[in-house]
Amino acid sequence: MFEQLSRLDPDPILGMLAAYRADPRAHKIDLGVGVYQDELGRTPIMRAVSDAERHLLVTETTKTYQGIAGDPVFNERLLALLLGANHRVLEEDRVRGVQTPGGCGALRIGAELIQRARRAAKVWVSTPTWANHIPLIGGAGLQLAEYPYFDAASGGIDFDAMMDTLSRVGPGDLVLLHGCCHNPTGADLDLGQWRAVTELALKNGFTPYVDVAYQGLADGVEADVAGVRHLLAAVPEAVVASSCSKNFGLYRERAGAVYFIAATRAQADAVQTQAMAAARQIYSMPPAHGAAIVSTILGDATLRADWLEELGEVRGRINAMRTLLAARLAGNAAGKDFSFITRQKGMFSYFGITPQQVTRLREEFAVYMMESTRINLAGITPANIDSLASAVHAVLEPAA
Numbered sequence: 170m171f172e173q174l175s176r177l178d179p180d181p182i183l184g185m186l187a188a189y190r191a192d193p194r195a196h197k198i199d200l201g202v203g204v205y206q207d208e209l210g211r212t213p214i215m216r217a218v219s220d221a222e223r224h225l226l227v228t229e230t231t232k233t234y235q236g237i238a239g240d241p242v243f244n245e246r247l248l249a250l251l252l253g254a255n256h257r258v259l260e261e262d263r264v265r266g267v268q269t270p271g272g273c274g275a276l277r278i279g280a281e282l283i284q285r286a287r288r289a290a291k292v293w294v295s296t297p298t299w300a301n302h303i304p305l306i307g308g309a310g311l312q313l314a315e316y317p318y319f320d321a322a323s324g325g326i327d328f329d330a331m332m333d334t335l336s337r338v339g340p341g342d343l344v345l346l347h348g349c350c351h352n353p354t355g356a357d358l359d360l361g362q363w364r365a366v367t368e369l370a371l372k373n374g375f376t377p378y379v380d381v382a383y384q385g386l387a388d389g390v391e392a393d394v395a396g397v398r399h400l401l402a403a404v405p406e407a408v409v410a411s412s413c414s415k416n417f418g419l420y421r422e423r424a425g426a427v428y429f430i431a432a433t434r435a436q437a438d439a440v441q442t443q444a445m446a447a448a449r450q451i452y453s454m455p456p457a458h459g460a461a462i463v464s465t466i467l468g469d470a471t472l473r474a475d476w477l478e479e480l481g482e483v484r485g486r487i488n489a490m491r492t493l494l495a496a497r498l499a500g501n502a503a504g505k506d507f508s509f510i511t512r513q514k515g516m517f518s519y520f521g522i523t524p525q526q527v528t529r530l531r532e533e534f535a536v537y538m539m540e541s542t543r544i545n546l547a548g549i550t551p552a553n554i555d556s557l558a559s560a561v562h563a564v565l566e567p568a569a
């Protein structure tokens with residue numbers, strides 16, 4: 170039967186990674202990478218993570234199965250990080266969660282649950298959105314549609330166009346929103362825009378489906394979810410996917426959770442049983458280790474403070490690279506304004522150059538970025554900024 174299957178092209182990101190690795194030029198720069206890197210190009214284990222792992226090594230007594238919903242203490246602590254301590258849905262006891270293998274698992278279990286609740290539901294995603302949203306959500310059998318989002322001219326959001334499309338989305342459909350640090354563009358809704366989306370959700374009756382994969386990488390763990398908290402306090406129902414991959418640096422440990430806000434406590438209970446049934450059909454139980462690390466950190470004042478401090482350092486480095494890159498590209502021969510880089514949030518920016526310029530950067534200067542021009546600011550270091558800036562200046566130079 171396997172002869173029926175043809176070989177698939179490599180994923181564009183993995184294809185680019187392979188080309189980067191094979192490039193012998195010593196000064197090569199990888200701006201395509203999807204993970205945080207420090208000034209030396211490493212993706213380090215966070216201090217609090219190592220400390221929590223040491224603690225778990227001596228205190229863990231079993232490796233038996235966890236329940237299908239995972240560790241309830243982890244689910245609770247991660248939810249408190251997301252919502253804050255006194256959030257309305259906590260007080261009304263209308264939210265339930267299931268631990269999942271990373272944010273991808275959360276998005277998929279969220280989609281499976283939506284499919285169980287309403288087979289014909291359409292999920293509206295931003296143009297552009299993270300490429301993996303499409304198979305994760307579409308693979309559960311849901312229809313996808315797009316709403317305008319990124320405004321290439323300003324490097325921000327075309328909010329009027331977004332709201333115009335969403336004004337025609339009604340009850341039974343879902344609108345996928347990036348909680349913060351929009352991937353791939355870095356263009357985030359401000360608090361006023363979150364309020365306007367909240368009002369529209371209430372007026373039209375669509376359900377928010379929120380993807381929080383970068384809490385703490387823009388302005389801080391509280392500030393980054395202020396809009397999400399406002400939205401979730403107002404709407405009767407929502408689905409929220411949360412990932413610990415980036416903010417705890419736990420990528421390969423696959424730690425995350427999906428939360429369901431329902432209109433009543435009884436409905437929330439019912440939804441959780443359905444989410445568990447969906448998980449049972451796919452992977453049964455989530456992996457324990459990453460979630461145990463997160464739970465240990467969030468439950469210990471010293472580890473938590475150290476984690477927050479290191480996360481602040483990560484954020485500070487990314488934001489410093491934003492400022493540096495924008496400053497070094499100012500006054501370029503093409504007159505292109507790169508100040509939008511300093512207004513965008515999180516690890517990514519849409520760089521907004523032409524496909525020919527992307528190719529020239531790669532071929533002539535060994536600078537790798539996605540065809541979409543998504544760049545990871547964490548790929549920039551004090552050691553490579555000079556060659557990066559001069560390469561960009563060179564490709565921006567109008568042809569003689």
Ligand SMILES: Cc1ncc(COP(=O)(O)O)c(C=O)c1O
Nearest residue numbers: 271272273299352380382412414
């Ligand atoms: C927007 C977005 N959502 C969700 C995820 C899921 O991450 P993971 O499954 O690694 O936790 C990512 C990871 O890159 C992401 O960028």
